[in-house]
Amino acid sequence: MTSTVTLGPALRAIREAKGLTQKELGARSGVSASHLTNAESGARNLSLDAALRIANALQVKPQAITYEVACTCLCTCTRIHGERVAP
Template sequence: MFRFYHIVTFVSCQYLFCFIFFSLCGMINLVKNTAKTLGGRLMTVGENIRRIRKERGLTQKQLGELVGASEAYIRAYESGRRNPKPSSLEKIANALAVNPEVLENSDFDMIKAMHRLFQIARQYNGHLFACKDEEGNDTVGIRFETLTLMNAWCQRYEKFLEDVEKCNEIKDAKKRGEALIKAETDYDRWMDTYPEQSGNTGSVK
């Protein structure tokens, strides 16, 4: 899971301004680190399906039944022997109650990561600016004037920070570790299911 240094939002002149601060040297890694990782690398479509299926407590057979596919198909998807079609991926995402983009293979190098940032900045009127963090270190900020949905993310992120702070107050090391894992899992699930969706129809082919 990725980490921002700090996020601040405020409303002014009918625009939501969202400031995202991150270290200058870590700018390129920001986008790449948002993807789930496995052993230091980004997860494939099949690995994402397996991860979330297990989080939901489903077997391959049960997931197959939900989307109208055989257990063998689900196993082939998860192992990487077959790649699901976009329509099939959407049905699997619906069955797992996540956004289809969560399952997609978002493996891209640093150059592609930069171009992804460029695209987001163009589409949502992003502005870069140099600034200092609370410790006086050089940072880079991105201000989005039109990406108002960031407000929900900022609020959820602040809640995650509060949860972590409460977890760190637990004296028992084992219970503290379990609480931290739960806080991170809950935050991951919020991102995986954003925006919340339900229902699944049709069969996978």
């Protein structure tokens, strides 16, 4: 059985904070841009392996991309869940 995780808003927030497009993140992680689009919108879950590769490509701890809401402030935030997100 394959484990899956729902990512959605946290994944998008971190990717955007890093200044990456879905295509760029896909190239770094080996996960297709269309799969990232579906994961960010909540239309599709990612395997645990894919989630770990994405976290590694974003240079964040895996748990950072699994939170339901990454940031609720309206500024350009450099911290997500207490973890610094450098562009």
